Amino acid sequence: xxxxxxxxxxxxxxxxxxxxxxxxxxxxxxxxxxxxxxxxxxxxxxxxxxxxxxxxxxxxxxxxxxxxxxxxxxxxxxxxxxxxxxxxxxxxxxxxxxxxxxxxxxxxxxxxxxxxxxxxxxxxxxxxxxxxxxxxxxxxxxxxxxxxxxxxxxxxxxxxxxxxxxxxxxxxxxxxxxxxxxxxxxxxxxxxxxxxxxxxxxxxxxxxxxxxxxxxxxxxxxxxxxxxxxxxxxxxxxxxxxxxxxxxxxxxxxxxxxxxxxxxxxxxxxx
Ligand SMILES: [Zn+2]
Numbered sequence: 001x002x003x004x005x006x007x008x009x010x011x012x013x014x015x016x017x018x019x020x021x022x023x024x025x026x027x028x029x030x031x032x033x034x035x036x037x038x039x040x041x042x043x044x045x046x047x048x049x050x051x052x053x054x055x056x057x058x059x060x061x062x063x064x065x066x067x068x069x070x071x072x073x074x075x076x077x078x079x080x081x082x083x084x085x086x087x088x089x090x091x092x093x094x095x096x097x098x099x100x101x102x103x104x105x106x107x108x109x110x111x112x113x114x115x116x117x118x119x120x121x122x123x124x125x126x127x128x129x130x131x132x133x134x135x136x137x138x139x140x141x142x143x144x145x146x147x148x149x150x151x152x153x154x155x156x157x158x159x160x161x162x163x164x165x166x167x168x169x170x171x172x173x174x175x176x177x178x179x180x181x182x183x184x185x186x187x188x189x190x191x192x193x194x195x196x197x198x199x200x201x202x203x204x205x206x207x208x209x210x211x212x213x214x215x216x217x218x219x220x221x222x223x224x225x226x227x228x229x230x231x232x233x234x235x236x237x238x239x240x241x242x243x244x245x246x247x248x249x250x251x252x253x254x255x256x257x258x259x260x261x262x263x264x265x266x267x268x269x270x271x
Contacts, residue, residue: 075179075214075215082152084149085124087123087269087270092123092125093124095126095127096132096136097137097138097157099111100137102140102161103165110165110170111138111170114170114174115174118174118265121257122266122271123271124178124269133152134155135154137155137156139157140162141158143158144159144160144169149178155177167255168253171256175265178269180226180261183227184241186215188220189210191244192220193241193243196242199234199235199236216264216268221260224258225253225258227251228240230252
């Protein structure tokens with residue numbers, strides 16, 4: 001409904017708790033984000049300049065869209081690959097993680113199920129952390145969010161128990177952590193969607209900025225779990241994103257990784 005959309009944007013926009021973990025990145029942009037981190041090696045630091053926090057919605061916005069910072073890419077541009085997870089000698093890409101005790105056993109089942117799709121379809125393996133320095137800390141904070149790519153050290157993936165613990169949402173956030181941005185910011189998106197700027201609050205329009213993306217030679221994917229919904233950040237209930245030429249094409253699903261989402265992971269990580 002109109003009220004829900006409006007309230008949602010407001011709540012996200014004024015959600016300091018959610019932004020706090022990486023507030024430097026969220027409020028000050030790339031440079032602040034990079035300088036915020038400490039890394040011994042210069043290349044690592046330069047890659048981290050490209051890493052941004054993605055704050056996705058919670059509750060009713062789950063199928064609607066996300067908040068993302070102005071500089072977005074389909075997949076992270078990372079020349080030395082330091083912002084991606086490392087491949088083991090056996091060809092598997094291990095992504096260590098911990099899960100907060102705040103989650104119930106059924107929450108944990110949802111998260112495990114989301115990870116299982118990556119395991120069965122790609123060379124990504126989410127593994128319980130033992131001593132690894134770089135890992136995901138999956139927590140129930142305020143909203144659904146993740147940084148993009150491997151940051152180095154611990155990085156929070158928030159799946160609020162209050163609206164984010166769903167199969168497709170968990171996959172969406174985990175996919176951010178692997179290095180993927182939102183589909184609708186692709187460089188070629190104007191051939192596939194029309195952005196209805198008049199229906200978007202000016203303060204939220206940056207979420208729809210088109211960027212020069214690394215699309216991994218894969219087609220634009222309406223069915224990507226990383227695509228915004230049609231009314232994401234609408235100020236009037238009307239569509240903010242219209243597929244073209246057929247406006248009835250569904251977009252913004254949060255059910256499961258699409259076939260192309262899976263293909264991209266396999267390309268990016270050379271599975
Ligand atoms: Zn997102």
